[in-house]
Amino acid sequence: MVDRLSTFVDDHPDCFERSLNVGHITGSAWLLDASGERVLLTHHRKLNLWLQPGGHADGDSNVSRVALREAVEESGIQGLVLDDSLFDVDIHEIPARKEEPLHYHYDCRFVVRATSSDRYVVSPESHDLQWVSIERIRDYTDEASIFRMVDKTRLA
Numbered sequence: 001m002v003d004r005l006s007t008f009v010d011d012h013p014d015c016f017e018r019s020l021n022v023g024h025i026t027g028s029a030w031l032l033d034a035s036g037e038r039v040l041l042t043h044h045r046k047l048n049l050w051l052q053p054g055g056h057a058d059g060d061s062n063v064s065r066v067a068l069r070e071a072v073e074e075s076g077i078q079g080l081v082l083d084d085s086l087f088d089v090d091i092h093e094i095p096a097r098k099e100e101p102l103h104y105h106y107d108c109r110f111v112v113r114a115t116s117s118d119r120y121v122v123s124p125e126s127h128d129l130q131w132v133s134i135e136r137i138r139d140y141t142d143e144a145s146i147f148r149m150v151d152k153t154r155l156a
Helices: 002-011 063-075 134-139 144-155
Strands: 023-032 038-044 054-056 080-082 088-094 103-114 126-133
Touching (some): 002 103, 023 063, 023 144, 038 063, 038 134, 038 144, 054 063, 063 103, 063 126, 088 144, 126 134, 134 144
Parallel strands (some): 023 103
Antiparallel strands (some): 038 126, 088 103
């Protein structure tokens, strides 16, 4: 996936803009609590899936900053700490809806930690948020890319 992401970036100078209809770069946060035993998942309003917080780069090529911004916007948690080394890459299809054609998200994922507070606020982008034990993640999702991040977390 890293090779596909690299090729996509090389082939599309506008890859950080959501106006690129074939796909675009997104940034996501694997948001862990202070213990590292729970992850914050959002029940995404548009996709109706439990996922990690994240969103469009909207022109910002610093995708770690995008991931942190999205984590704060979607959780309301202040004082989050970013590990700015790339944690995971996932390329996934986003179905067509309304005026948006089917396209791909080239998602760059970073570990973000809640160190001072784990109190969240549900944003309009979500149906709900939930701190989920790494051990109970399968109760919320069957997304292979989330299982991959769980495995990476366990190895860390």
